[in-house]
Amino acid sequence: MSSQPLTSAPTALDLTLDGGALTAQLVDFPSVSGDEKALADAVENALRTLPHLTVDRYGNNVVARTQLGRAERVLLAGHLDTVPIADNLPSRVEGDLLWGCGTTDMKSGVAVQLRLAATLPDPNRDLTFVFYDCEEIEAARNGLGHLAAQHPDWLAADFAVLLEPSDAVVEGGCQGTLRAKVTLTGTRAHSARSWLGDNAIHQAAAVLGRLADYQPRRVEIDGLEYREGLNAVRIEGGVAGNVIPDECVVTVNFRYAPDRSEAEAAAHVREVFQGYQVEVTDSAPGALPGLAQPAAQAFLAATGGSARAKYGWTDVARFSTLGVPAVNYGPGDPNLAHKRDEHCSLSAIAECERRLREWLTAAR
C-alpha cells in the first residue's frame, strides 16, 4: 500500500454534483478498510441536511430512510471502504473515464446512492440507503453484518439492490460456499518395509476419483442458471521421505446453488464422500435471486430486463438471511476492481442513476 498526500482532500460532500463529479469527490476521500470514519462523517452530515430522510448511525455505518408509508420498501446498499491505495489517488478524468482507487469498487455506486437520496424526496416506494464499512476485509468486521446483528430493523425491506460493480447487468442471488476436510488415515511404517504400513495418500485416490468424476448440477432459479462445483482446493499428506504416511487431508470447496440450504449442502458433501471422515470447516449460505418478487420484476424491467446468476459469494447473502431478496447492480466493470488501473465510465454512472431513478419514480 502506498498512499500519497492529498493536498486537496475534501472534508464535505456536495450532493448537487452530478454522479461522475460526486464519484470523484468520494474517491478523493481515502477510505481504506478500517479508516472510513472521515467519509462516514461526511456522508452522515450530507444526509442530515435532507429533511425527507431520517438518519441513523452505528459505528461507521450510516442508514437513511424515507418514511412515506409506501406499500413497498426498497433498500440500496453500498460499502464505503476500498482496498489499499496503489499510487492511484487523487482521481483524474480522461474523456469519459474516471481513474482512481474505488472508482469501480464502489464509489461510483455510492455516488448513485447519494444522488438518489438527495433528489428523490417523493419516490414511488419507501427507500432505505445503507452505507457500510469493512466490506473488503475479513467477514467478522463487515459493517453490514454488524447492522444485521445489532439493528436488523434498519435493514427491513421488500427488495435490496447492492450497488457493487456489475457492468450494468443485474446479478441475482449468490451461490453458497462450504469447505470440508476429508481425512484419510492409515498406518505409519518405514518405506523400506512398506507392507507393514497402510498408505493414507494412496487411499486418497478414491476420494480424488469421486471429485474427478463428480457431475456438478446446473439449476435454473427465477430464470437464472446456477452452476455448482465441488473441488479439491488443497491436499496435504506426508511425514518424511522414508515414511509411509498415516494421514492425508483433502480440503474441498462446494459452491452450491441457492436452492440448497447450508444443511442440505453439507449433507450432499457427506453423501459424495460416504465412507470417509468428513468435517465441515466453513460454510456460508447462498441467496435466492428473488426475481419473482413484484419489486424485482419492476426493477428488472427498468434496468433492461437482463439478469445473470451471481457465482461468487457476496453481501446479498446477508440480506437473504434477513429475508430480503437482493441483487447486485451497479456501474463499473467488476474485472477492474482491486486493480491499480481501476477506472469507471462517467456515462455508465449517469446511466445507472437514470435507470434506478426511472424505476423509483415510475407511476405505479
Next chain:
Amino acid sequence: MSSQPLTSAPTALDLTLDGGALTAQLVDFPSVSGDEKALADAVENALRTLPHLTVDRYGNNVVARTQLGRAERVLLAGHLDTVPIADNLPSRVEGDLLWGCGTTDMKSGVAVQLRLAATLPDPNRDLTFVFYDCEEIEAARNGLGHLAAQHPDWLAADFAVLLEPSDAVVEGGCQGTLRAKVTLTGTRAHSARSWLGDNAIHQAAAVLGRLADYQPRRVEIDGLEYREGLNAVRIEGGVAGNVIPDECVVTVNFRYAPDRSEAEAAAHVREVFQGYQVEVTDSAPGALPGLAQPAAQAFLAATGGSARAKYGWTDVARFSTLGVPAVNYGPGDPNLAHKRDEHCSLSAIAECERRLREWLTAAR
C-alpha cells in the same frame, strides 16, 4: 540432547579387556557424530601398538590392515559415532545386560572389531579393520564415503562385514532407494467458476490410483527374498480456499531390489507414471548380497547359516559400489538403536566375537 559430565571418562582403550568390558569402555567415551576425535585418537593409538597391523588415518577415520599375502582379504567395518546422548551415560551393567548410549549401535560391534584386531596376528585371511565417523548424520559427512572417495585402495577386499546390530543374523545386501516428484499441472480459476479452470489435484486421482494398484515385485537373490515397494511419501497441492489449484506434486519413494541398477529403477518409475511429468530427485543404489562368494559362504557357515535380506539402505551399498560384497552382522537388537533404554547382551557380544574368530582362524 543431554550429556552429563563423565568424571571417569577414559583416555585410552585397553584391548586386553573382554568384549563386554571393552564395549563399556567405548561407551564411556562419548562420541556423538562430529565429536569423534578423542575416540578416533584412542583407537588409532591402541592399534599402533600392534606390530602385525599397518595403520592409516584420514580425518577421524582409522584403517588397520594385516599384510600377510593371503589369498583373500576380509574387511570388518564399524562407525565410531552415536546419536546424541539421552541421559544414558555412563554405561552400567545389570546381570548380562550393558546399558548406555551406543551399546547396541554400535560400540559392541566396534569392541568385537578391536578384539579381533588385537588377538588375530595370524588369521586365515588378510584382514582390514575400518573405523569411521559420522554415520548417524547426513550422508555427505559419512566417513566411509570420504574413505571411498579419497582412499579407495584402503577399502579393497573380497568381502566385507559391517558390524551394525543385526541380532546375530546375517543381513545381506540392501535395497536401493529412489525418490521422484510427479507433477500435475492445471489451470487456476476462482472456485465459484470452477469450470473455467482445470483442477490439478483432481488429476492426481489417476497417479494415486496407479500407486494403489501397484503390485510390488518380490525377488530372490542368493537365497534372500527382497520385497520392493513404490509409495507416495508426500502430496501437496492448493493455492487458497477459493482457487482451483493449478499444481499438485506427488513425491514417491521406490525401494527396489539390488538386481536393478539406479538407471533401471528410474526407468521403471517413469514407466509406471507414463504420461506424467516425472523428476527423479534423489537416488541411492542397492547392494547385492554376494552370498555366493566363497568368503561369504564360509562366513555364513561360521555364523550359523541363516541370512535375511536387508531392506533399509545401509553403508553396505558403499562397499557394493566399490565392488566389495558386504553384509551386516553384529551383536545387539537393531530395534534398540537410538533409544534411551539402549542396551546389549554381554554374552551376545562374546558370541559374535567367537563366531567371527572361528571363521577367521579355521583351517582352509
